[in-house]
Structures are given as C-alpha cells and as structure tokens.
Amino acid sequence: MTLSPYQHAQAITMIDRAIAHAENGTTDWAPSVYRVPVEDYLSESRWREEMDATFMRLPLLLAFTCEMRKPGDYKTMKVLDVPILIVRGRDERVRAFINVCSHRGATLAGHSHGACARFVCPYHAWTFNDRGVLMGVADPAKFGDIDTAERNLKELPCEERAGMIFVGLTPGMTIDLDTYLGGMLAEVESFGLESWHMYHQNSLESANWKVTHDGYLETYHIPFLHAKTLSTPGANPSVIMVYEAFGEHAFGPHQRMSGSGRGGDVLAMRDIPKSEWTRDEHFHAVRTIFPNVSIAMSNTGGMISQLFPIAPDRCITIQNHLYPRPPETDREREDYDGRVDLLIRAVRDEDYKTGLAIQSGLKSGANRDFLFGRNEVGPQRWHASVDHYVEEARQGQAHAHRLAAE
Template sequence: MSLIQAYGNAAEAMISYVDNHTTDLAGSVMPVPVKNYTDPEIFERELDLIFKRLPLLAALTIEMPKPGDFKTLSMVGKPVLLTRGKDGVARAFLNVCTHRGNKLAMEKTGNCSRFSCAYHAWTYSNDGRLLGIAERAKFGEVDTSTLNLTALPCQEVAGLIFVTLTPGVEMDMPAFLGGMLEDLEGQKFKDWYYVGSKEIEGANWKIAYDGYLEGYHFSAAHPKTIAPRSYTNIMHFDIFGPHMRVGYPTFSIGKLKDLPREEWGQHENDGYDFVRTLFPNVSIFVAPELTQIAQLLPGPTAAENRTVLHYLAKVAPVNEEEEARLQSFSQFIRDVVNEEDYMLGLKVQEGLASGALDHVVFGRNERGNQVFHKWVDYYLRNDPTAPRPNP
C-alpha cells in the first residue's frame, strides 16, 4: 500500500468518526499506577532499559549536513559528540577524552576535522581515532588503538540521526521503525531548512508524552489555538509496533466528500493533520508553515523532563524578513506547547505526587496512550520471550 493510500484510508476513517460522533476506540479502559510517574526506582529502570538501550533521535541531518560538521549534546546524563566524516558518514561518540576523562568538544556545533582536549592537548580525528599524544616521548608506551573515542551505535535514516547510548548494542533502524520508516522517508526532511531549536522543561517524561497522543484535551486546554481548527476527542491511530501516526480531523474535513476518493490521501493539513510519534520520546507535527519535531529527554529526576523543540521549513527563507517570520512563528509554537501543555503537565505532576490517587485511568478514546504505556511496560519487563503488546 502506498503512503497516499494509507493516508486516504485514515481520512476515510476520520470522516466516519466525525459523521457518527465517535473515534478510534480501544477495547476497554486502562488503569496505570501513579507510581509509574513518580517512583525513582521505576524511573531508573526506564533510563536503563529504554533510554540507554533503544535508538534515540540525536540530531537532524540538516543540522550537520557537511563533512566536518559536529554537534554536542547531553542525553540522559551522557555527553554525546556527533560528527560527520569526510566520507559523509554520521558517527557518534561519548564526548570524553580517553586520557583523563575531560569533556572533549566544548562548542555546541561547528565544523572541524579534529578535536584537541583542552586539558592535555590529546588530539582525535572526527572519526574518533586518537591522532596524537602531547609530548609522547615523555608519556610512555601505550597502544593508541585502544584509546580511541568510545563509539556509540549510530544510524542515519530519513533525514534523522539516531544514537544508542550504550556502546556495542545492536542497532537496526529499519527493523526498529518498521512501517513508520516509509512514512518518515516520504517527508524528505534532509531537504528542508533548519530554522533552529528551543528548549522547555516539564514534568515526568510520560506525562509530557501523553499529551502528544490524544486530542481529548483540545477544547479545554487549547480553546484559542487548536480547538478553533480541529475536532476535540476524535483521533485515528495507525500503529507500527511502539510508533504511531495519529490523525486529527479538522473542521474542513467534510469537503473531502466532494473530491474523488483516491485524492483524500493528498490532503494532510487540509482536512486532517497527523502527529507522528517515535517511541520512546519523539513527536513530529508536519505543517506547511513550520514543522515541529519534539525530542523529550527524561530527568534529571522522575518528576522532570527537558524537551528540545526543533523547527524546520520546507523552503529556505529568501531574505531577512522571511527568516524573522519563521523565528517569530517558532517562538509562538514553542509558547503554545509550553504554556498550554507543559504547564498543565506540571500541575498533573503535583497532583500525582500528592497521594490523592493510586492510579490514573485512560479511556477507550485514549487508545494511543494505552499503546504507549503497554510498550513502556513491555520494555521494563526486560524479557525477550514476552509477547509484544497487542495494539
């Protein structure tokens, strides 16, 4: 099935939901223990078994497109250095000098072929090889091949660069993404323009992520931004293992009935919107004006997360006025997410920490949330023989 056919099928389902005043429903309601959002021991297991074992989005191809480009970032307490070699390959390393453990690259971004440690001037190529030891004759004999930077599994697909934070873990992005990979490749993100990024802070990472998975809250939480455009509490879920493409019909979806059925899949952002989620921590909203890719990073405690919001435009601005417009719009979207979603999330965290509840309940209409929490539980079991969750 082509992407256009799949989108058309989703549009057909959403039209039916609107006409029949229903939505894509799970089989039953689902309780989730409050401790899953607050318990430090559960949080540490999530870090160890999910965030340090599964592929995580680390960068967009358009952030570092040229040989020599690099980016540094902190992910779940790990200092990461991403580089692009002269062969064009993206690589990832722990950003740590192998001499005495100093942070190696200090700048957030740049372009260079080698890195020199600010402590003792040990020098590394951007493919991780140790090139030189300062005053080698005095240092003593060492096998430099054992002192290269610590490599992390890294793969670049669909204009996105993924990293696994544990060295040596097997990484297979096509297998991990499954059917979602075709969708991502269809976006052609590697050809877009990178507007920039902004950071916000919020509650437990799952509280924040829950908000990206349902439109039940639109009318109450977004009365002036999303609710005037989109139906509240009507969603459609295309599920690819732990990843999802969530469809949200807009008030203009009825006009699709006047078009040939084979054209319905060509009307994303013109009758319906999609939010694409990549487990465990990425949400992508593609829009004509500006696309947002949210990268949720848990911690440093169970009650906190840091979210990096990346903004992309399909076409690069041709002048300063257009650039200023893109920057202003990205700030507006950031403020909506922060003030209308993440601030509420902090109130939810406060309520859960009060002890008033021992569990929360996800309704049949919150199918995406149910799928997400089932997959969290699956990975925390750490049992390869356990059955995968049934969507």
C-alpha cells in the first residue's frame, strides 16, 4: 500500500534523521537522564491528582466513527467514576451524556454497544431521545409537577474528527481539538480512519497507568523483551528512535516515534531514491495521543490502544484492531487474525506481564526513582506532560482559593 503525499513527506523527514543517526551511531537525545520518583507511581493522592489534572480536564479519545456509523448507534463505557453514553443522533451528530437517569440515577443504557431511537430507563421507564431530552415520564399525572426541561441528560462536550470521537469528562468544559491536537490531527487524518472497519476489540489488565504507558513510548526494549514476537531475528539491538512532538507545547503532549525499533535496516534506505520511499513498509511509526492513547498503525491496519486507569495500581487497556476494510477472503481473515493474535500476545504476555512485575516490586524499596535515559526522549516528554498538567491544575486550584478568600 502506498503512502499519501503527506505521509511520504513525513517519511522523508524521519528516515533522513534515522539514516543520519545510523551513520553516526546516535539516536534522538534528551539533554540529560530523567528521574521520576517511585512514590509518584505508588501514591494514591498523586494518582488522584493526575486523574483530575488529565483525564478530567483534557479531551479523551473514547470512540471511533466506525463503532457508530448510523443514526441511533450508541456506545457506553465508564471512565474513572463517569458512566458515559455516546450516541449518533438522527441529525448525524455524535453527542455524549452521563449515562445516568435524571429521575433517581439508574444506568440508562446498559449494553456496551447498541442501536435505538430512544433510551428508556429500566427502572421507571422515563424516556430520553438521542439528544438527551426527557421525552416522557411514566404515569405523569400521578408523579406530580416537575419542569421536564431541567431533567434532560447531563451532556458532555463531544467532537468527532478524522474518524475519532473525543469526549470531555467534565460537563461545561470546552474542547478545542485543533489547538489541543495540533499536528497530530493531520497524522491521523492521513489514514482516512473514518471509513475503516473495527475488526476486533479486547481488553487487557495491567499495572499503574504510567508503568503501562512507559512501554508505548520507546523501542529500546523491543529487541530484548519482544525478541520472539515483534523484533526481527538477528536485528541490531542498538535501536534508533526518532521523535516528533505535536500539540501546544514544546514537549507535545502528543508524539510520533519512528526509527529502527523492529530491526529494519535503516541504512538500506540509502539505496532507494527518496521519490520511491512511498510504500507502507518504508515508514513505521507509533503515535501517542496524550494522555492515554497509542496508535500502532500503518495504511494496512493496526491497533489503537486506549489506556483507562481504574486504581493507582491498575489500568485497563482496550485494544482496538482496525483495518481499512473487512477481510474479503479466508486468507485475508487469517492474516488479520494473525496480526491481532501477535499484538495481544506481545502486549499481554511480555509488556503487561513485565509491568505487573514492576508494580509488585515498587514497594520493595530497591529503587527511589525510575530512570529514563537520554535515548528515551518519548517517555521523558510524556512524564513532563503529566507534570505540566498536574502543576497547571494546582495553580488553577490555588487561584480559585485566592479568589474565594478575597
């Protein structure tokens, strides 16, 4: 499959940098080794602070266009303490609501995915339309007077772009995806994800969300931990990692990582004219949308992982295996199944198994901090992003307290 003109231009930039590194025995480097206190991976109060500063304040990629293409299609999920209902209305617009009935708080839609014109609460049958408007109260004459306009579902900010559906978990917060995602939008748009097919979804349990995320941001570990799965046999274990940051800040918070992580011979690209660096296999990259999404995908398909923290020491990952179209032959289905199986095994049995062991050793006192090398630019930037949003939230709270005191 060929790269789009945008992807081809990006490939030239990134491969040129990788070749220069290969020739010089270097890789992208941060100014220094970076330390994150182990306590930041253990502390419940720190975890809560991180959740409030990131998941509760930033747009989250919660769904995909291909999960809800038709009017009435909906999806439910719970992120932290927020039950969410995402629905495509008859006007084709996608909206999100807190999935809680406005009568006495029952869960409105109970299935993870479905399609319906109206939502009827299972408890007392209050009925809401696809815009969250309360349409009917059961036995209204006996219920008594209420202002039904005040009893619509609580709406959450929601926006659909490039085949992705973003939701803000705090009612009333604003979402500005152009500013927040910056160049990452063009990265994802280049795949044409809006017309893709969701082939398979599965969930995996892992350790603390930062332990889990650290592994998505470097390929330093690939030749070792994934020697029998993702790495190429006999590959040079000294990997090259080339990073690009996208977003409002110098550190991103979104990132693209490419290089030689899976063992491809970067120097061999010198023998191919740049005008011919146009094929999918010429440019592999892993993209990260802060705070919780990793996109390991090419134009022939791949996996988008959504990481959802559920406790200081636990995280659930939804793996979404997406392809440009459904398989059309048995051979194609076997190919898809093989790719899905490989990714599940590599992540569950290698990355997450290692992460759970890290988690169980955190309290041992063996280490006071986690070290991220100069070569681990991606994790360094990601932790800088977490710290930035935590600090921003602290300052916002301090400002609010000052205002309240005046």
